[in-house]
Amino acid sequence: MTGTSFFSLEKIAEGRSGGTTQAESRIYNERLIVSLIRRHGQLAKTDLTRLTGLAAQTITTIVNRAADNKLLLRLEPLRGRLGQPSVPYALNPKAAYAFGLKVDHRSADVALVNFVGDVMACERTLFDYPTPVEVMKFAKGAIARMCRKHRSIEQDRIAGLGIASPFHQWNLSEEGAVPASRLDAWREIDIRAELDRAFDWPVFLYNDATVSAAAELMFGAGGSRADFLYAYVGHFIGGGLVLDHHLFPGRNKLAGALGDMPVPAPGRKGDRMTPLLRVASLHSLAGKLNDQDNGDEGAGRIWSSPDDWGDLGEPLTAWIDEVSDGLAYAARSAVALLDIDNVVIDGAIPNGVRKEIAKAMRRKLARILVDRPEPFSVIEGTFGHLGPVIGGASIPLLVKYSNDKELLFKE
The missing domain is CATH 3.30.420.40 (ATPase, nucleotide binding domain)
Structure with a gap:
């Protein structure tokens, strides 16, 4: 029998809320423990008791069952502390x-x-x-x-x-x-x-x-961050949103759709705006390369070699400046609306290009967001073109x- 699941969040009818059965609560607690261990790398039962507020006996039951099912690995006890040695647990890479x-x-x-x-x-x-x-x-x-x-x-x-x-x-x-x-x-x-x-x-x-964004949340640099706006620079630009350690697709599955966000048009005076996808995308870089001699060769490299573009010269420098401008503007808007402290930048781009975009964004946002209670971070993503x-x-x-x-x- 094949599966029929579609990863989709249905809209909840107005005025209706969802209850939770005892069985659902048990499953939720099991997954909570797995998620906490994923986030922290390894945790002992005492740590899980403190983090979840569940009874020590409940934690022991859940952790032992997860270890028996090969979801968790029992690591070597941590000695040298007062009391009994602490036994940490980690995720089993072969669990799934x-x-x-x-x-x-x-x-x-x-x-x-x-x-x-x-x-x-x-x-x-x-x-x-x-x-x-x-x-x-x-x-x-x-x-x-x-x-x-x-x-x-x-x-x-x-x-x-x-x-x-x-x-x-x-x-x-x-x-x-x-x-x-x-x-x-x-x-x-x-x-x-x-x-x-x-x-x-x-x-x-x-x-x-x-x-x-889900990959960054589960396996990458975003795992330790409670919230972040994620931007992926690909053929066009897209994004995702993580709030309180959870992927937040939105009621219409459009949360974080950065491509349509209006930003100041590059090189234009006044208040003229343009969608971010026209600025921060490989499509826009290809247009710049096609405008110069032998641009077809450079444009071909950005599609076929996402890890190494070679020397693309002045068009790439100008593009990085425009991308960082557009993303910095989008980040300011997200901070004002969502009160987030992090933005993660990644894409089908070489590591060196990603680093330059992130550096330029930090410079452009440094003074604007300096008064926030918590420092604002521009983080490089983990996976590059393998992110999707x-x-x-x-x-x-x-x-x-x-x-x-x-x-x-x-x-």
């Missing part, structure tokens, strides 16, 4: 696995990720413009090859497949991102349902930038093992 599939305007990736976010296998393919049929053929083949290579993984340890794609909202044609005929194919085929029929585990579909595919894999793990009540009680 998930596949991620990323689809964007020029490429597709498939990755196999373990319970702590290690990439066990990854394959990538390039397209002029992807079609659903091409993507599904690639995904099925890559997953079959990975399963053969990792035969030791038990099938019931695979939590599912998460698809990360910008095509789930069908609003890209007006920017010329995809030819109309190719975009029509994405409107006509439900790729989640098609792949769901092919596998014996649940298949989920979500926005690529939002799940990239690792994020796709994180969704089945979030749904099955997270203490997020919105996800848990919708399942």
